[in-house]
Structure formats: structure tokens, C-alpha cells
Amino acid sequence: MSQQLKQFEHVVSPPKKRSRVSENNPYWEKKLSESQISLLEIHDKSDWVNVELFQDYKTPKGIMKKIHWKLPSTKEKNITCGKFKTLGCFNLMGHPDNQAYIQHTKLSCFRSACEYCWMEKWLARESRRSTLRIEKYESVMKQLGKTRFNKPIHVIVSPSWNDKFMRYDLLKKKCREILDKAGIKGGLLIYHPFKLDKKKMKWVCMPHFHVVGFGWLLDNNKNTDKQGWVIKNKGVRQSLHSTIYYQLSHAGVADNIHSITWFGELGYRSKYAELIKVENEEPNDNCEFCGEILVNAVFVATDRPPPDKEFIGLVDSWDWLPTESKTMYFQKILDEKIISLDFDFY
Ligand SMILES: [Zn+2]
Ligand SMILES: [Zn+2]
Ligand SMILES: [Zn+2]
Structure with missing residues (x-):
């Protein structure tokens, strides 16, 4: 098993390119910008959610439809939108100042119509x-x-x-x-x-x-x-x-x-399409500092509630604990059979 895990780790968890946090900026926290605040103001003070327009439309297949136009943010959120997902790396010796690495981010449906996302x-x-x-x-x-x-x-x-x-x-x-x-x-x-x-x-x-x-x-x-x-x-x-x-x-x-x-020239069928393609953003499952795979974590400090802001970075290790071991993590992945097929385990 250990040999398998080693192989597995090597194939699926190469440290990815660093983003948002680095040795010099070991902590990033989401804050609303001025323009976001004024956007929310317009959203709240205008008839934003009620305005609508129906417009005829013929699909490329020749079917006549009516488009119901709205502004963004007019539909109910999903149950999980905005719930926190917390991942961490507790390989403290591999981090500056022996801190824990935590990714405390919100789940999202990424729909334009979602009132939350x-x-x-x-x-x-x-x-x-x-x-x-x-x-x-x-x-x-x-x-x-x-x-x-x-x-x-x-x-x-x-x-x-x-x-x-x-x-x-x-x-x-x-x-x-x-x-x-x-x-x-x-x-x-x-x-x-x-x-x-x-x-x-x-x-x-x-x-x-x-x-x-x-x-x-x-x-x-x-x-x-x-x-x-x-x-x-x-x-x-x-x-x-x-x-x-x-x-x-x-x-x-x-x-x-x-x-x-x-x-x-910027279209999906342009001759430059491949060159200007923007790859999908994959969630980062690895520690930005030591490259180890991240595990589920939980906030355990009792002197204050869990943080309600999204953040990524190094924090005091005694406020957080892993809720699974790396072995459990790999087992979970094996159980879910989400290993890529060209990866020959057995
Ligand atoms: Zn305009
Ligand atoms: Zn949503
Ligand atoms: Zn780490």
C-alpha cells in the first residue's frame, strides 16, 4: 500500500504553480472592493431584481423561442452556495514559522443568476x-x-x-x-x-x-x-x-x-483559438508551501467563532485541526473511483 500511495502521490499531486499566496505574502483574505460595494448598492437601491424583457429568438437549429432576459442575481441560491469548505496542510515543519496552511473558501454554483454567487x-x-x-x-x-x-x-x-x-x-x-x-x-x-x-x-x-x-x-x-x-x-x-x-x-x-x-479573431473557431484558450481553473488540492496534498480541516479555537471571510494562507496551527488523515484521503479517492483510467494500480 505504501508503495502504491507513493506512486499515487507522485502522479496526482505535483505542487502546482503558486497563486495568491507566496513566501512573501503568506496570507490572502477576500475583501470587497470599492466597485463591488457600489455595485451592491445599485443592486439594492434600484429595481434590479424585477426588471425583465421578453425577446424572440431563433435558435441555430431553427426553433423559435422567447428569451426571458433578467439582470444577474435574480434566482435563489443552492443549499451549498456560500458554505465554507476548509482544507489544510499540517506539515508544519515544511512551512515558514511552523504555521498551518489553510484554504477557507466558499462553495459556489458559479451561476450568473444565483443571488449569492x-x-x-x-x-x-x-x-x-x-x-x-x-x-x-x-x-x-x-x-x-x-x-x-x-x-x-x-x-x-x-x-x-x-x-x-x-x-x-x-x-x-x-x-x-x-x-x-x-x-x-x-x-x-x-x-x-x-x-x-x-x-x-x-x-x-x-x-x-x-x-x-x-x-x-x-x-x-x-x-x-x-x-x-x-x-x-x-x-x-x-x-x-x-x-x-x-x-x-x-x-x-x-x-x-x-x-x-x-x-x-477572438472567436472559438478563429485560427488563434488554441493559442488564446484560457484553461479551466482547477481547485488547488496541494499546499502552496510544501506541495503536500490538502486534507479536510476544522476550526477548533473556542475564544472566537470560525472566520466568516474567505482566506488562503498560513495561520496559527493551534486554531485548526485536520479531520482526516492523508491515508483516509487517498482511501476516499480510491473508493470514489475517481482515479484516471490510464493510471494502472492493480
Ligand atoms: Zn450598457
Ligand atoms: Zn450559487
Ligand atoms: Zn504544506
């Missing part, structure tokens, strides 16, 4: 991944020596009065055509069915698109065949990430429809 989990992850995809594209272009139009721009495309409530698939198609004519060769598209009237703190139905993309926006005044559509270059004033974060925070959310569409 939408901001801290869905929005955070989607905007991070989208930023990465765009940055990867930028660096591929740099490597290829393409230096023209290699900075992302933020463009708003507003349909004409007559087209505003046309079938969603046609609306999107027309938006793409207009972008194409205007010289935007690829990027992401976020659909906003609603716009906030800040004076009344009410959301109004006013469909438009936000684009973060690459290309040269041709002079609009000379662009005569837009049929009343308006296209505006807003530039990327803050960081790329905050631009995407903000636009995605009040994107249209509907069942079975992605809130972000990638198109052109």
Missing part, C-alpha cells in the same frame, strides 16, 4: 478569464509582429429605434455586420437589454451591445449604411479588467444563453 464568484471568474483571453491575444499578436491596432478598445453599439426589439439572433447578427464594416476584427460582445436611469434608480429596457475588441473604428459620420444604428468608441479608460467587470456586472442573463460572445 453572482458577484463574488461568477462575475469575478468570468471577468478574470475574459481579461486573460484578450491579454493572450495581445501577446500572440505581439509575437507575430503585428503592431497595428493591438490595444483593445471599448465600443458601444446601439440599434436604431426600429430595430431595438427585433429578434435577438438578428439583432446580434446586424451588430456583428456593423462592427465588421466599422473595422473591428474581433473581440467580445456583451448584451445589455437594460440601462440604468440613475436619477430614478430604475432600469429601463434599452437593448445595446458593448464590445471590447481590436481594430480601427472608421469615421462614423462617413459610415452611411448603419440605418440609424449608433456606434461609439469609448476607449478603455480604466484597466481592461475593470472595463469588462463593469460591463458584465449588468449584462443580460437568460437560461442557456452565454453572457459573453467571442467573435472574429
Whole structure:
């Protein structure tokens, strides 16, 4: 058994790339940023959860449907959303100051519609991944020596009065055509069915698109065949990430429809698709400091309640205890038969 475990450990638990915490920053704690706080304020003070729009849609297979658009965060959470999962490494000798390594993080469904997970989990992850995809594209272009139009721009495309409530698939198609004519060769598209009237703190139905993309926006005044559509270059004033974060925070959310569409050179069928692909974020099952596999842990101090913030890092070891041994952990994995098939044990 010990030989097997050794082999097992070697194959499934190589220390992964360090993230968030390091020797110099051994502790990370989640705090709400200013923009998150103001977003929650708008969420609470406006009619955020009630605004809705029904829009016709023809699926790629030709089936007619009605899309029910809402803002994010309008559906009930799952039972486990927000529950803490605590993992730890108690190989104290392998850590700075003989501290324990603890990952105290919340479980999440990562749904945009979830009232609990939408901001801290869905929005955070989607905007991070989208930023990465765009940055990867930028660096591929740099490597290829393409230096023209290699900075992302933020463009708003507003349909004409007559087209505003046309079938969603046609609306999107027309938006793409207009972008194409205007010289935007690829990027992401976020659909906003609603716009906030800040004076009344009410959301109004006013469909438009936000684009973060690459290309040269041709002079609009000379662009005569837009049929009343308006296209505006807003530039990327803050960081790329905050631009995407903000636009995605009040994107249209509907069942079975992605809130972000990638198109052109940044699309999933582009010739660069493999190069700019962002890998799925796997949960880290290994200690950031010694590489050992993490086990379930529990807070045992009695002078205060368990921490209600998410954190990762080194903490006083006497506040925490493992609730399983590494052997139990491996046994559990064996029992669950989640060992990859090409790993030949027997
Ligand atoms: Zn959730
Ligand atoms: Zn908007
Ligand atoms: Zn460790």
C-alpha cells in the first residue's frame, strides 16, 4: 500500500504553480472592493431584481423561442452556495514559522443568476478569464509582429429605434455586420437589454451591445449604411479588467444563453483559438508551501467563532485541526473511483 500511495502521490499531486499566496505574502483574505460595494448598492437601491424583457429568438437549429432576459442575481441560491469548505496542510515543519496552511473558501454554483454567487464568484471568474483571453491575444499578436491596432478598445453599439426589439439572433447578427464594416476584427460582445436611469434608480429596457475588441473604428459620420444604428468608441479608460467587470456586472442573463460572445479573431473557431484558450481553473488540492496534498480541516479555537471571510494562507496551527488523515484521503479517492483510467494500480 505504501508503495502504491507513493506512486499515487507522485502522479496526482505535483505542487502546482503558486497563486495568491507566496513566501512573501503568506496570507490572502477576500475583501470587497470599492466597485463591488457600489455595485451592491445599485443592486439594492434600484429595481434590479424585477426588471425583465421578453425577446424572440431563433435558435441555430431553427426553433423559435422567447428569451426571458433578467439582470444577474435574480434566482435563489443552492443549499451549498456560500458554505465554507476548509482544507489544510499540517506539515508544519515544511512551512515558514511552523504555521498551518489553510484554504477557507466558499462553495459556489458559479451561476450568473444565483443571488449569492453572482458577484463574488461568477462575475469575478468570468471577468478574470475574459481579461486573460484578450491579454493572450495581445501577446500572440505581439509575437507575430503585428503592431497595428493591438490595444483593445471599448465600443458601444446601439440599434436604431426600429430595430431595438427585433429578434435577438438578428439583432446580434446586424451588430456583428456593423462592427465588421466599422473595422473591428474581433473581440467580445456583451448584451445589455437594460440601462440604468440613475436619477430614478430604475432600469429601463434599452437593448445595446458593448464590445471590447481590436481594430480601427472608421469615421462614423462617413459610415452611411448603419440605418440609424449608433456606434461609439469609448476607449478603455480604466484597466481592461475593470472595463469588462463593469460591463458584465449588468449584462443580460437568460437560461442557456452565454453572457459573453467571442467573435472574429477572438472567436472559438478563429485560427488563434488554441493559442488564446484560457484553461479551466482547477481547485488547488496541494499546499502552496510544501506541495503536500490538502486534507479536510476544522476550526477548533473556542475564544472566537470560525472566520466568516474567505482566506488562503498560513495561520496559527493551534486554531485548526485536520479531520482526516492523508491515508483516509487517498482511501476516499480510491473508493470514489475517481482515479484516471490510464493510471494502472492493480
Ligand atoms: Zn450559487
Ligand atoms: Zn450598457
Ligand atoms: Zn504544506
